[in-house]
Amino acid sequence: MLTQASVPKEERREPLRTTDLIFPSVSTQSSKIWSSIKRSALTISNRLRSIEKDSIFVSCVKDAFNLPLVANERCGSWYVPPESKAGSAYFKSTDGHAGQWSFSLRRLNLQMLDIIEQHQGCIIVDSTRRGKSMPDALSKTVPIWCTVINRALFPEDVAAHNLVTPPSVVSASEHAQVTQRVEDFVADFLSLPLDFAAMRMRISKPLKPLWITPESGLPSSWQGHDRFHTIVLCTASRCIPGGEVFDNDYVQGAADDSESWACGLTPIIFWQSLHDLLNASEDDLPDTIRNIVQASHGRRDEKAPVLVKPTSNIFIGSETKDSEWEAVITCSPPNTETASPNAAGPKRLHLEIGSGKIGSRQLRHELSKVPAFVETLQTSQCPRILLASTESNDHATGVALALLCLYVGQSGCWLGQRSADNPVNKLFIKQRLSWIMASMPDASPSRATLQSVNAFLMG
Structure with a gap:
C-alpha cells in the first residue's frame, strides 16, 4: 500500500483545499457584476x-x-x-x-x-x-x-x-x-x-x-x-x-x-x-432628449448642390425648387417619392433605396435603372443632372460615381453614352471617385456603397 511517507519528498503534494477551487458560478457572477457596473457608468x-x-x-x-x-x-x-x-x-x-x-x-x-x-x-x-x-x-x-x-x-x-x-x-x-x-x-x-x-x-x-x-x-x-x-x-x-x-x-x-x-x-x-x-435628471433625460430631437426635425440645414469638377453638369445635394435641372435622380425609401415625370419640369428617376447598409446593398440593383434613364436625355447636349438623397449624400454619391464612370470623358465632358475609352476597373473607379472627393470633401461614401457601385460597374 502506497502511503504519503513512501512517496519521495520531491513528489509529495499538499492536499487540495476548497479555497483552491474556482467554481464557474463564482466566475460568471463576478463577470455579471462587473458588466452591470460598467453599464451603470455608461449612462x-x-x-x-x-x-x-x-x-x-x-x-x-x-x-x-x-x-x-x-x-x-x-x-x-x-x-x-x-x-x-x-x-x-x-x-x-x-x-x-x-x-x-x-x-x-x-x-x-x-x-x-x-x-x-x-x-x-x-x-x-x-x-x-x-x-x-x-x-x-x-x-x-x-x-x-x-x-x-x-x-x-x-x-x-x-x-x-x-x-x-x-x-x-x-x-x-x-x-x-x-x-x-x-x-x-x-x-x-x-x-x-x-x-x-x-x-x-x-x-x-x-x-x-x-x-x-x-x-x-x-x-x-x-x-x-x-x-x-x-x-x-x-x-x-x-x-x-x-x-x-x-x-x-x-x-x-x-x-x-x-x-x-x-x-x-x-x-x-x-x-x-x-x-x-x-x-x-437621469429619469427625465430620455424624455428630454426625445422632445429636443423631435423639435429639431425639419430644421436641418440643406446644403446647396455641389458641382463635381471637372464636369459642368453633375451635381450632388438637396433638391432645389427652381427649374435649373434637366434631370433629377433621387435616392430614398419606397413610397417617399412621386416618380412620375413632369413634362414642365426636369425628367425624374426615383431609386428606391433604404437607409444605412441595407440601402447600400439595394443600390446595386437600383443602379440598373440608370442606363435607360440616361438614354432619354440624349436630346440635350449636356444636361444638368442633380443626384439627391433624402437622408444623406452617401447613396447619391454612389449614383454620381456610376455616372462619372459610364458617361463622362477624361476631361469631364458629358458623353451621353458608354465609351470604350473608359476602362472600368478598380483603378479607374478610384480615379473618378477622386473627382467627387476633391469637389465635395465631406461626401465620405461608405464602403458598402462603393462595393455596390463596383459590383454594378464590373459585374
Missing part, C-alpha cells in the same frame, strides 16, 4: 457630462496654440462647439490599425489645405474609448497623410519626407513597417487625375504633426514653426488605465459610437440644447 447622462468636461480641455488647447479647431468626424464634432468649429476632417482609425495602414483614396481631406495655409496650421480633435492614450487616427492615420502630402507636393524638400509618429504610442518596429509602405501610398495618390500644380499653390510649407493629450500638458507659449505648418493632434479625453470606464462617473471617449447611445442626438443638437440636457 447617457455620464456620457454627456464627460463630453462637456473634455470640451473644456479642447478649448484650452485652442487658446494655447491660437489655431482653428477641425473635428475629425464623427466623434470629434461632439467636443467642438459649432461656433468654434473651422471645418471637418475624415481620418479613420482603421487606416491606422496595425498591419492595415493606409492612405485613403476615398478620404483625401484636401479641404484641409486651405484651412492650414490660412492659419499656419490647425488642431484636429478626436477621441477614443478603448483605454488608449490616443486614437489610431491621430497616432498613425494623420501622420501618414502628412507624409504623403509632403512627398507629393514638396518633392524637393527631402527633410520633410520622414514619417513622424509619437514614440510613446507607436513602436519603432511599427514605425519602420509603416515607413516601408509610404512610397506606395504616394504613388497611389499621384496616380489620381488631380491638378497637383494647383494643389501645390494652395500650401506654402510642409506639414508636421504634434500630439497633445490631457496628460501631456500645454505649452506656456507657442510661436509656430518657420519651416512647417503645425498640425496639432488633440485627443480630447483623458486616458483611464485598464478600460473605458470609470472615474467618478467619467467616461473616456464618451462620444464614440454615438449611434448606439445618443437616441437621435447630434453634435449640433447637443450644443444647442446643452443647458437642458445637463440639467435634466
